[in-house]
Amino acid sequence: MLEVLLVLLGYVLGSVPTGILVGRAYGVDVRKVGSGNIGTANVMRAAxxxxxxxxxxxxxxxxxxxxLLARALGAGPWVLAAVALAAVVGHCWPVxxxxxxxxGVATGAGTSIALAPPVGLGMFALWWVVALASRYTxxxxxxxxxxxxxAFLLSGQPLPYVLYTVVGGAAVLWRHRENARALLRGTERKFGGRSGGGG
Incomplete structure (x- = not known):
């Protein structure tokens, strides 16, 4: 029962619309600016x-x-992976x-850092390198x-963590399908520009 509650908590926390709340604090509805997305890149554009x-x-x-809460309560790798996935799903499809x-990008980064700090931080650093070099978040x-x-597999992380990066990653890629098409067309917005996706 505790495991189910932890997964549900992961989903609920993931569903909290940070970008909208921050935008409101700055007097902006981020859904009406730029791409309309509630993530970091569009919030930068808006506020x-x-x-x-x-x-x-x-x-x-x-x-x-x-x-981290699930780990503190003694959850094992499978439950931790499920909680991480629930948080990403909550961000992508919030109740x-x-x-x-x-x-799901920043929330996914947070889960990866919590699951395996060295690997997660390495992936976060890679995101910054590619984003700054290409200007495409x-x-x-x-x-x-x-x-x-x-990275998770080769660093010897538990199988549930590796599977999480596959399934969670599939969700993130699905949410970026329009960005992928825009990149191929050469119409994708650049980071920091008026015309950036990925947030």
């Missing part, structure tokens, strides 16, 4: 770097908190927004999503 930083931090904490949420997200399962 600036400070709001974007708060959104990224909040979205990452949505992934970190439930996983509070009629299941229309973000793309969506491309950075997709690169990290593809690389993560291999």
């Amino acid at each position: 600036g770097k400070g709001a974007a930083a708060l959104t990224m931090l909040g979205d990452m904490l949505k992934g970190v908190a439930p996983v 509070f927004l009629r299941f229309r949420g973000g793309k 969506s491309l950075a997200a997709m690169v990290v999503t593809v690389v993560s399962p291999f």
Whole structure:
């Protein structure tokens, strides 16, 4: 029963719309600006770097908190992986927004850092490298999503964690399908520009 409650908590925390809450604090409805997405990149477009930083931090904490809580309560690898997946699913399909949420990038980063800190931090650093080099946060997200399962596997992480990166990664890639098409067409918004996806 505790395991089920932990997974449900992961989903509920993941569903908290950080970007919308931060946007409101800055007097902006981020859903009416840019791509309309509630993630970090679009919040930057709508309300600036400070709001974007708060959104990224909040979205990452949505992934970190439930996983660390579950671990503190003695949950094993399978439950921890399920809690992590629930947080990402909650962010992508939040109950509070009629299941229309973000793309799972920052929340996924938070779960990865909580599950396996060295690997998760490495993937977070890779995201920044690709994002800053290409100016496409969506491309950075997709690169990290593809690389993560291999990083978890080759670093000897438990099988449930590896499977989580595959299933959770599939959700993130699905949420980025329009970004992938835009990248191929050359119409994807760039990070920090007026015309950036991936948030």
